[in-house]
Amino acid sequence: MTADPERRLAEALRAQARGGGRPVPPPRAEPDRRPGMSVRTALLLALLGGGVLGTGLALLSLLAPGVLPALG
Template identity: 85%
Template sequence: MTADPERRLAEALRAQARGGGRPMMPPRGEPEPAPGMSVRTALLLALLGGAILGTVLALLSLLTPGLLPALG
């Protein structure tokens, strides 16, 4: 009965060589988050940055008239 484990090993090696021994795909469900920043975080940071910039420019125009160039 020593041929049975050897035969199974040989079949497994052949399957792996043909590409049949690839690791299983992750289960379908929620995809893993990609590394880096999410779109929601990027939009939130852009909104926050715009609000801060607008506030700073509004305060500059109120506190020091003539400092900012007139548009139009």
């Protein structure tokens, strides 16, 4: 009769070492990405917007002199 409790204890310890029968979640391939704009995209859009604005002001000052106020 002493073998039965020892066998059950050994089985319980083996099951606990294997994870107790609970499914182990698979490891994530990559961290979750938050929705929204990345910093790289924001900087690129700001650079393009500044280029368009600068080009527009340069053309305006060349094609229509006197429209923009003088800075000096």
